[in-house]
Amino acid sequence: MLIATFNINGVKARLESLVSWLKDANPDVCCLQEIKSQDEAFPKQPLEDIGYNVVTHGQKGFNGVAILSKRPLEEVKRGLPGDDADVQSRYLEAVIPLKKGVVRVAAIYLPNGNPPETEKYTYKLAWMDRLCLHARGLLELEEPLVIAGDYNVIPTPDDAKRPEAWVNDALFLPRTRERFRTLVHTGFIDAVRLTHCGKGPFTFWDYQAGAWRRDDGIRIDHILLSSQAADLLVATRVDKYVRGQDKASDHVPVLVELRE
């Protein structure tokens, strides 16, 4: 059971390369972020044609998440609970059958939060508090749970090529990292960090200033596993090569393999 997360940075602009990568990697489940599409405009058909069921939670122009799955998607829930006034599409959850039992998968696009002295950062911190509260409830189900997505959090200095460049950034400020730790300590395993020591692996390289050429990346796309999911963990992978392709997203896919 291969589960992926990929911030696609516009699904319509990236459809061809997304389909190409899906055919190569062949994940059973793929969480997408920044689809930048309303639900009715999402290009479902090309993805259904290669074997995926598709659920989306989009909005016009920005944000938006989706889950692709070769298996049925059940108990689909759109939106992060805890703030009825929040109109941004950043959370989508579904239950997917395993050979035995199920896995619950949540696709998240956590707010960027820059610049930090504005309400954008307040919104980010509040969103993280809501995610932590919701995740705590999901953990009580005591089932395999995977929360995958663009967390917009650099958890530690090892997660950036040049951590000193990020010290005043919403992705790396102490209050951001503190909330990420709180979430993890609620009862999750950071799957990629469990399986990689030292610097990286990075999942994002800015389009600007030759960041990709200089390998000046950060690790902000994460897959958190409940203990029941972590018990099934076989391997993790970051498909870095995708960043070097023409018209690439600024993020690359991150994957976990779970045994069944």
Add this chain to the structure above:
DNA sequence: ATGCCGGGCGAAGCCCGA
């Protein structure tokens, strides 16, 4: 350098991302 690149929107130039 409150920029550099790139997508969306909508039809030029601004908003947003990280």
